Amino acid sequence: MGDDLRLSRHLCFALYAASRAAVNLYRPVLDPLGLTYPQYLVLLVLWEHGDTTVKELGDELMLDSGTLSPLLKRMESAGLVRRVRRPEDERSVLVSLTEVGTALRGRVASVPATVAQAAGLGENDVGDLRERLVELTAAICPPRAAERRSS
Amino acid sequence: MGDDLRLSRHLCFALYAASRAAVNLYRPVLDPLGLTYPQYLVLLVLWEHGDTTVKELGDELMLDSGTLSPLLKRMESAGLVRRVRRPEDERSVLVSLTEVGTALRGRVASVPATVAQAAGLGENDVGDLRERLVELTAAICPPRAAERRSS
């Protein structure tokens, strides 16, 4: 009847609660490394793709410059990354790993396994659930662009 | 081999991205009502259960007083709720709806349907996905208590 406002029926709340719980699961592992969860995500992208512009990071992580700029500044202060404005296009800034940032990879290699174990998760369940979340995100994320086009 | 640090393999990132995308879906609907998503959640609990202590709200929404206290203060300023310290136990504070807060229910009755439509979701998919998220949250949330017990 479209009138069901019970909290327990809200998919969005389930997502919201699960996301926060998952991030909290990473906290005790990342804290000793001086990392927050979003900072860890930035490192994942840099380890995987190498030097990356702020815009590319934003596309990968679905974050805007308002979030990334101060976050990257903190990571630069911590000595994990460098930020250099590109000579061939002065609009964009290239983010690259320092020695320290690169070395950190070895110290987090075991993180996913540790977290998965803490969650008591099997590989199969995880993969399937992940796929469905990615589909959901894809379904609800572009609408913004669609709205802009239609307006 | 436990060495897979690719972003695309991370369930936690899928959760994180999906959660933010879902909350952003609510924004254009809630903004005209002067509500944020967490404030909307508080109203859901109050509409469903009536007067509720801050602690009960925290249990339902998995938020602590550090988050709820300022949030409820803002809702009180907006005239949506009242906060009264309980006479029979002066430690706890009872949150109750004002006329305005109660009346708002009518204006958001259509929100879940609107959002679901925007997401292009069928009922069945949603229910199943929600259940799996709730299970996941339950699996990874209690560990804190378990740690405390074992320490």
Added chain:
DNA sequence: GGCCATCAGGTTGTGCACAACTGAATAGCG
């Protein structure tokens, strides 16, 4: 070349989240 729309990154302001801490009230136990 000159002009304008677009793009990239940064800044500002608001509102969560969470850890760590404080202080008042209560419960429970000797």
Added chain:
DNA sequence: CGCTATTCAGTTGTGCACAACCTGATGGCC
């Protein structure tokens, strides 16, 4: 009864997220 541990809200400080806005660089179009 008195004392101690616990409970509950609230405060403080840090770090996201996001909207709105700003600035400078670039690309196209004439």
